[in-house]
Amino acid sequence: MITLQSINKTFRVARRQAGFGRAVKALVSREYELVHALRDISFRINDGEMVGYIGPNGAGKSTTIKIMCGVLTPDSGSCDIDGRVPWKERVAHVREIGVVFGQRSQLWWDVPVADSFELIRDIYRVDAKLYSANLDELTALLDLGELLKTPARSLSLGQRMRCEIAASLLHSPKTLFLDEPTIGLDAVSKIAVRQFIKKRSAEHGTTVILTTHDMQDIEALTQRILLIGKGQILLDGSLEELKKRSSERRTLAVEYRGSAPELCEGMILSEEKEGRLVVVLDPDFLPVSQAIARLAAQTELLDVSVSGISAEEMVAGLYKEYRI
Numbered sequence: 001m002i003t004l005q006s007i008n009k010t011f012r013v014a015r016r017q018a019g020f021g022r023a024v025k026a027l028v029s030r031e032y033e034l035v036h037a038l039r040d041i042s043f044r045i046n047d048g049e050m051v052g053y054i055g056p057n058g059a060g061k062s063t064t065i066k067i068m069c070g071v072l073t074p075d076s077g078s079c080d081i082d083g084r085v086p087w088k089e090r091v092a093h094v095r096e097i098g099v100v101f102g103q104r105s106q107l108w109w110d111v112p113v114a115d116s117f118e119l120i121r122d123i124y125r126v127d128a129k130l131y132s133a134n135l136d137e138l139t140a141l142l143d144l145g146e147l148l149k150t151p152a153r154s155l156s157l158g159q160r161m162r163c164e165i166a167a168s169l170l171h172s173p174k175t176l177f178l179d180e181p182t183i184g185l186d187a188v189s190k191i192a193v194r195q196f197i198k199k200r201s202a203e204h205g206t207t208v209i210l211t212t213h214d215m216q217d218i219e220a221l222t223q224r225i226l227l228i229g230k231g232q233i234l235l236d237g238s239l240e241e242l243k244k245r246s247s248e249r250r251t252l253a254v255e256y257r258g259s260a261p262e263l264c265e266g267m268i269l270s271e272e273k274e275g276r277l278v279v280v281l282d283p284d285f286l287p288v289s290q291a292i293a294r295l296a297a298q299t300e301l302l303d304v305s306v307s308g309i310s311a312e313e314m315v316a317g318l319y320k321e322y323r324i
Contacts, residue, residue: 002068002175002207007041007077009063009231010034037063038074039231047174048205050198052222052239054212056319060231061211065177068209069099082174095124098168098176103183105160106167107152113163114148117170124171131170138166141196158189165193169200175207176200182217194220215315227318234322242314250288253278253305254295261298267291275302 015033038060066072070086070093086093107116121131142162182190227235254277266286271278
């Protein structure tokens with residue numbers, strides 16, 4: 001179980017204006033600004049739970065993850081992960097967690113992936129039988145095969161990410177932190193990684209904390225969302241609850257021939273290009289049938305489609321609602 005209680009973290013950051021003169025002046029006297037990265041962060045995550053930790057850039061996601069990994073020490077507050085305080089019991093803690101950063105690698109660049117795995121096994125002091133069993137399972141599920149013989153520098157991004165995920169699981173961690181695990185991957189690789197993470201959590205009871213801007217990852221993997229903004233937890237709930245909260249909105253996409261129709265009250269423009277228009281509606285204010293009728297009265301409609309709000313639109317709406 002992961003429990004964070006009233007976590008605060010502030011960074012002292014040097015600031016200066018651009019220019020050579022100001023750079024010279026900064027050598028003698030620097031100006032500093034206090035950045036409050038986390039403000040009274042509290043939440044609890046149960047064993048085996050898969051949680052999406054979302055928020056805009058600079059919201060405090062990575063700082064929270066680094067505290068839970070033991071990399072950073074908070075200014076105040078408590079963090080308990082399976083009975084350990086991460087920054088006080090780092091050696092014992094890292095043996096029980098796995099971490100994947102989409103833009104950083106734990107593989108050695110110029111040696112075959114298998115050699116990197118062997119070194120990771122020695123670092124974590126993984127039992128030979130457990131290591132062999134985990135490697136066989138991960139190789140089969142992630143289709144590593146020939147990749148194990150290939151230097152990391154020769155792998156494509158999708159291949160490297162599959163190897164990164166395998167490397168983070170070789171020591172059978174109870175908790176897995178994923179920071180943008182599918183960044184830059186093609187559609188096939190994304191689906192393969194998502195299916196593997198979901199299966200791993202279900203079969204081994206692994207707790208997964210996922211931070212990403214890809215809402216398809218959130219929809220595919222998590223049942224619960226923590227929304228952080230300006231260093232504060234703004235919302236904690238299930239994805240289904242959030243969808244129901246926004247379910248009254250509808251997206252109306254129309255293709256037309258002729259001049260572009262004018263929008264009436266109750267229609268919010270989402271996308272516009274020649275011959276195509278996408279608007280967001282609130283059916284309680286303007287029913288879909290009336291919206292279509294008003295557009296049809298102005299131009300010839302070739303095609304009409306109606307859908308619920310997408311995950312991206314839902315999250316964008318939350319950002320706007322909480323002004324983050």
